[in-house]
Amino acid sequence: MTSVTMTVNGKAVTRDIEPRMLLSTFLREELGLTGTHVGCDTSQCGCCVVHVDGDSVKSCTALAVQFDGASVTTIEGLGQNGTLHPMQEAFRENHGLQCGFCTTGMIMSSVDLVKKAKEQGITIDEHYVREGLEGNICRCTGYHNIVKAVIAGAQAM
Amino acid sequence: MYAFGYHRPGSVADAVKLLADHPDAKLLAGGQTFIPTLKQRLAQPSDVIDLGGIAELRGIRAEGDNLVIGAMVKHGEVMRDATVKSMIPALADMAGVIGDTQVRNRGTLGGSISNNDPAADYPGAVVGLGATVITDRRQIAGEDFFTGLFETALEEGEIVTAVSFPKPVAAAYEKFRNPASRYAMVGVFVAKTAGGVRVAVTGAGPCVFRLPEFEQALSTNFAADAIQHLNVDASGLNADIHASAEYRAHLIKVVAKRALAKIR
Numbered sequence: 001m002t003s004v005t006m007t008v009n010g011k012a013v014t015r016d017i018e019p020r021m022l023l024s025t026f027l028r029e030e031l032g033l034t035g036t037h038v039g040c041d042t043s044q045c046g047c048c049v050v051h052v053d054g055d056s057v058k059s060c061t062a063l064a065v066q067f068d069g070a071s072v073t074t075i076e077g078l079g080q081n082g083t084l085h086p087m088q089e090a091f092r093e094n095h096g097l098q099c100g101f102c103t104t105g106m107i108m109s110s111v112d113l114v115k116k117a118k119e120q121g122i123t124i125d126e127h128y129v130r131e132g133l134e135g136n137i138c139r140c141t142g143y144h145n146i147v148k149a150v151i152a153g154a155q156a157m
Numbered sequence: 158m159y160a161f162g163y164h165r166p167g168s169v170a171d172a173v174k175l176l177a178d179h180p181d182a183k184l185l186a187g188g189q190t191f192i193p194t195l196k197q198r199l200a201q202p203s204d205v206i207d208l209g210g211i212a213e214l215r216g217i218r219a220e221g222d223n224l225v226i227g228a229m230v231k232h233g234e235v236m237r238d239a240t241v242k243s244m245i246p247a248l249a250d251m252a253g254v255i256g257d258t259q260v261r262n263r264g265t266l267g268g269s270i271s272n273n274d275p276a277a278d279y280p281g282a283v284v285g286l287g288a289t290v291i292t293d294r295r296q297i298a299g300e301d302f303f304t305g306l307f308e309t310a311l312e313e314g315e316i317v318t319a320v321s322f323p324k325p326v327a328a329a330y331e332k333f334r335n336p337a338s339r340y341a342m343v344g345v346f347v348a349k350t351a352g353g354v355r356v357a358v359t360g361a362g363p364c365v366f367r368l369p370e371f372e373q374a375l376s377t378n379f380a381a382d383a384i385q386h387l388n389v390d391a392s393g394l395n396a397d398i399h400a401s402a403e404y405r406a407h408l409i410k411v412v413a414k415r416a417l418a419k420i421r
């Protein structure tokens with residue numbers, strides 16, 4: 001067992017865990033944050049995306065012990081004071097989801113994409129969003145409304 | 158995943174010592190290849206030595222006409238870095254087409270070249286630019302580093318610390334992606350360097366290789382027209398469910414021409 005301490009959604013958490021525990025398992029089973037979904041468990045689908053120190057990562061392809069001292073944000077930590085984050089609001093407004101399974105990962109990836117685009121002075125258009133969401137697979141929507149939602153969310157962010 | 162011991166050294170010297178003390182240990186960089194391998198139980202290391210806590214493996218710096226990139230620098234950093242973009246924009250472009258956003262946010266230069274996947278992009282850039290691989294104990298010319306399918310010149314317990322890329326006169330990378338995995342079905346890195354024209358091909362064979370006929374033709378005229386009359390021999394190229402060897406041979410010329418067309 002190894003002790004890890006990280007900040008998750010603004011709160012410090014410490015646990016003794018096996019080094020082989022994935023970050024996705026840590027979030028879901030140790031902390032009960034089941035908004036982070038595990039779709040493929042093989043690094044393909046992006047349902048498990050969370051932010052580590054501001055970057056989107058696939059939590060099924062990371063060990064929790066790697067993030068001792070890091071700051072992790074999950075979908076549960078995106079909204080502040082009981083209000084939805086502008087990107088969450090945009091997904092709702094534009095019907096950017098059907099079953100919702102991919103949605104938490106889509107939103108976490110989108111927030112990172114928009115942040116990076118703004119830092120780099122890149123225009124957030126359909127092409128940028130589609131390329132940027134390559135690591136997120138949706139089985140339901142056909143992506144059209146997801147792209148619309150991300151562009152709208154970017155304007156609101 | 159099998160159980161293992163976990164170590165997070167703070168220096169390369171400590172990591173080298175840990176590797177020597179634990180002969181069945183493996184290094185962990187961005188984990189984008191290694192963690193899936195562990196999950197599938199294709200590897201059973203006694204210990205995992207995480208390079209994530211070693212500051213000296215990070216950072217991108219210009220040293221005269223060379224761009225030195227630390228082994229733990231992530232693909233996403235190379236893609237966005239201002240120094241890379243101004244010195245070798247083709248390298249930033251190459252990093253930007255590796256995998257997807259999340260893979261680029263974790264995967265590293267050192268991990269990619271040490272793994273030497275035949276379909277990986279970085280080997281094309283390292284050989285195409287005539288870069289030098291720096292390890293904890295020596296410097297290895299890029300061409301001598303990649304020795305075969307998933308094989309490198311690294312010795313037991315040797316750690317890649319950085320790669321030094323000489324600034325080319327002009328360069329470009331183009332890749333024909335496998336649409337499912339996003340790895341290179343064929344990737345071609347073309348560069349006009351102080352030492353001549355270099356053309357490196359990844360994804361097509363068991364290991365990255367150069368194309369002397371293309372290089373010769375391009376040394377008098379560094380443009381797509383110059384290779385129009387040439388053909389690539391399919392023997393020895395990869396053939397799998399994604400593409401036959403003949404198709405890959407055809408793609409090499411197509412992709413090389415696309416790379417040349419990008420040079421401004």
Ligand SMILES: Cc1cc2nc3c(=O)[nH]c(=O)nc-3n(C[C@H](O)[C@H](O)[C@H](O)COP(=O)(O)OP(=O)(O)OC[C@H]3O[C@@H](n4cnc5c(N)ncnc54)[C@H](O)[C@@H]3O)c2cc1C
Nearest residue numbers: 186187188189190191256264265267268277278317339340
């Ligand atoms: C969905 C997906 C898509 C991908 N698409 C692409 C693609 O299009 N193109 C591409 O090139 N790659 C692709 N990759 C691979 C990705 O680029 C990885 O980052 C890379 O292969 C390994 O780098 P890593 O830092 O994750 O290393 P790890 O997975 O941590 O390590 C890989 C191997 O290298 C060894 N190693 C790591 N660092 C060092 C070092 N400094 N010295 C010595 N040995 C070391 C490790 O022990 C291990 O054996 C993809 C991966 C995924 C999951």
Ligand code: FES
Nearest residue numbers: 039040041046060
């Ligand atoms: S569950 Fe992590 S990428 Fe699919």
Ligand code: FES
Nearest residue numbers: 098099138139140
């Ligand atoms: S909404 Fe069902 S998978 Fe995307």
